[in-house]
Structures are given as structure tokens and as C-alpha cells.
Amino acid sequence: MPLNLYDLNFNKGVCVLMFGRIAVVTGANKGIGFEIVRQLAAAGVVVVLTARDEQRGVEATSKLHNLGLSNVVFHQVDVTNINSITLLVHFIKAKFGRLDILINNAGASGMEVDEEGLRALHIDPATWISGKAVNLVQGVMKTTYEKAEECFNTNYYGTKSVTEALLPLLKLSTTSSRIVNISSLRGELWRIPSDQIRSEFANIESLTEERIHEILQNFLQDVKQNTLIKNGWPLMLPAYGISKTALNAYTRLLARKYPKMYINCVHPGYVNTDLAWHTGPMSPEDGAKAPVRLALLSDDGPTGCYFEQMKVASF
Numbered sequence: 001m002p003l004n005l006y007d008l009n010f011n012k013g014v015c016v017l018m019f020g021r022i023a024v025v026t027g028a029n030k031g032i033g034f035e036i037v038r039q040l041a042a043a044g045v046v047v048v049l050t051a052r053d054e055q056r057g058v059e060a061t062s063k064l065h066n067l068g069l070s071n072v073v074f075h076q077v078d079v080t081n082i083n084s085i086t087l088l089v090h091f092i093k094a095k096f097g098r099l100d101i102l103i104n105n106a107g108a109s110g111m112e113v114d115e116e117g118l119r120a121l122h123i124d125p126a127t128w129i130s131g132k133a134v135n136l137v138q139g140v141m142k143t144t145y146e147k148a149e150e151c152f153n154t155n156y157y158g159t160k161s162v163t164e165a166l167l168p169l170l171k172l173s174t175t176s177s178r179i180v181n182i183s184s185l186r187g188e189l190w191r192i193p194s195d196q197i198r199s200e201f202a203n204i205e206s207l208t209e210e211r212i213h214e215i216l217q218n219f220l221q222d223v224k225q226n227t228l229i230k231n232g233w234p235l236m237l238p239a240y241g242i243s244k245t246a247l248n249a250y251t252r253l254l255a256r257k258y259p260k261m262y263i264n265c266v267h268p269g270y271v272n273t274d275l276a277w278h279t280g281p282m283s284p285e286d287g288a289k290a291p292v293r294l295a296l297l298s299d300d301g302p303t304g305c306y307f308e309q310m311k312v313a314s315f
């Protein structure tokens with residue numbers, strides 16, 4: 001197994017232009033998604049920039065056109081709205097007849113946050129990433145049922161709906177298609193205190209999508225009953241973490257089901273975006289690098305893997 005994306009071959013601009021690849025990026029009006037679109041388009045890929053808000057999406061697309069990237073087109077998609085996903089599928093089918101790259105980037109944090117209060121804590125990135133800030137943030141971050149549900153609907157169920165709808169077009173790709181799921185280190189298994197939940201997610205031979213759904217519903221029940229700690233869920237960004245654990249597991253199941261495609265998930269880094277309440281030290285430009293690299297990997301690259309930025313890591 002290759003350990004580092006820098007060591008692997010990937011298709012640079014000229015090669016990509018030859019193939020005329022078509023990509024879709026969700027939640028791309030800002031942050032890491034916007035940068036992914038910019039970098040893919042700069043490499044010659046025709047990119048469908050999608051956003052749930054029409055105006056924000058059109059403005060983001062105009063920004064890229066003003067940079068000379070005329071190979072970006074906009075289409076509205078709310079990943080929690082199946083009608084908007086269906087319209088995207090019709091659009092791509094009519095315009096391109098196939099899809100080569102899908103980047104599932106849209107995300108929600110699952111928390112109610114006092115942003116100013118959080119930033120005033122000046123938590124250093126190492127403490128934040130390790131999860132040791134959990135006690136510090138109790139006064140400024142709260143998991144509510146509504147936020148947890150929104151987070152699951154976006155990060156897991158939304159990604160699944162978009163992927164399932166686009167799979168028939170991905171199967172028509174003339175190159176082997178790529179799916180890149182934007183995950184997070186919050187979803188790493190070692191962060192889950194419960195042995196049982198951890199081992200269910202880890203045991204990919206027996207895990208099913210039905211079981212993932214049941215586990216997520218159990219989590220929501222525990223939010224309602226205030227029993228997250230008792231039942232061994234993570235304490236730091238719990239809904240967000242579990243949504244990404246589920247996403248990673250789905251990535252593995254999908255990669256097993258479609259061995260001819262290249263399907264991976266990646267933690268982009270701790271990035272300065274709205275979703276991270278502008279606490280992250282990395283720029284969106286740097287955060288987009290590993291996802292873009294995975295999208296442009298040449299045939300013979302890895303599949304069914306989790307990357308922590310450029311490096312293959314344990315689930």
C-alpha cells in the first residue's frame with residue numbers, strides 16, 4: 001500500500017485536458033470546496049460547481065470565470081434535497097453524458113457554537129486536534145438534536161444520496177471514475193470510547209449500510225435522552241465525528257462494491273473556514289490539495305483508503 005500521495009502518479013494538467021474530465025463538487029460556493037473547484041479547473045477539468053444557494057453558487061462561479069476559468073459551470077444542489085439531486089443528474093446526463101470525478105465536500109458541524117466565545121479561548125491547534133480541548137469548550141459548544149440530525153443528513157445521508165444518484169453516470173466514465181469523500185480526523189475510530197461501536201465500524205466484513213443507519217439512529221436517541229457519555233460516544237464534536245466515521249465506513253463499502261472505481265476519503269487538514277469557526281491554521285488552498293490529488297490520481301492508485309491529508313492513515 002503506497003503511504004504518501006506525493007509518491008503516486010497523478011494526471012497533471014496536460015494529460016487531464018486530453019481526457020477532458022468532468023467533475024462535480026458539492027458545497028463548493030466557499031471554503032475547501034471552492035478551492036477544490038479552482039484547482040481542478042486550473043488542471044483542465046470541466047467542473048460543475050454546486051451549491052445549495054443559487055446566488056452564492058453563481059457568485060462563486062463568476063469569481064472563477066473572472067480568473068479565466070471558463071471551464072466551471074454552476075448547478076444548484078442541496079445534498080439533503082433529492083429533487084435538486086435529480087435535477088443535477090438530468091443536467092449532467094444531457095450536457096456531458098457521463099461523470100468522471102465526484103467530490104462529496106458539503107458538510108455541517110452538528111454543533112451550536114458561540115463563535116466569539118470559542119475564538120476567545122485561543123485553543124492551540126495541537127490541543128484542538130487531539131480532542132483534549134473537550135472540557136475547555138463545554139461552555140461555548142453544544143450538541144442539540146436538530147444540529148446532530150442536520151449534520152447526519154448532510155455529511156452522511158446527503159453524500160449517500162448524491163453518490164447513489166450519480167453512480168450510473170460515474171459507471172459511464174471512459175477513465176475509471178473517482179469518488180473523493182471529504183472526511184475528518186474527528187471520524188477516526190480510536191476517538192470512540194465504546195468498544196462495541198468502534199468494533200462494529202471497524203469490522204467492514206460484517207458492516208452493512210443498514211447497520212450504519214441503525215447506529216446513527218441510536219446516536220440520535222442518545223442525544224435526545226442525554227445519554228451520549230453513558231453509551232460511549234465521542235465527547236468532542238460527537239455528531240460531526242460519528243457522521244464522518246459513518247462516511248468512512250460507507251467509503252469502504254462502496255470501494256468493495258465497485259472495484260473498478262477509485263473511491264477514497266480524506267481529512268483535508270485543520271482549515272480556516274466557516275465550518276471550523278475560523279480557528280484552523282491552514283488556508284483553504286492548502287486544504288484542497290489532498291482531495292484534488294486524490295481526484296487526479298492515475299489508474300493504479302489506491303481505493304478504499306482513508307488519507308490524513310497526503311498520507312494513508314488508519315480508519
Ligand SMILES: NC(=O)c1ccc[n+]([C@@H]2O[C@H](COP(=O)([O-])OP(=O)(O)OC[C@H]3O[C@@H](n4cnc5c(N)ncnc54)[C@H](OP(=O)(O)O)[C@@H]3O)[C@@H](O)[C@H]2O)c1
Binds near residue numbers: 026027104
Ligand atoms: N475546515 C476544517 O478544518 C475541516 C476539517 C476536516 C474536514 N472538513 C470538511 O471539509 C468540508 C468542507 O468544509 P469547509 O471547512 O470548507 O467549510 P465551509 O467553508 O463552511 O463549507 C461548507 C460548505 O458546505 C455547504 N453545505 C452545507 N450544507 C449543505 C447542503 N445541505 N447542501 C449543499 N451544500 C451544503 C455550505 O453551503 P452554505 O454556504 O450554503 O452554507 C458550504 O458551501 C466539509 O465536509 C468538512 O466537514 C473541514
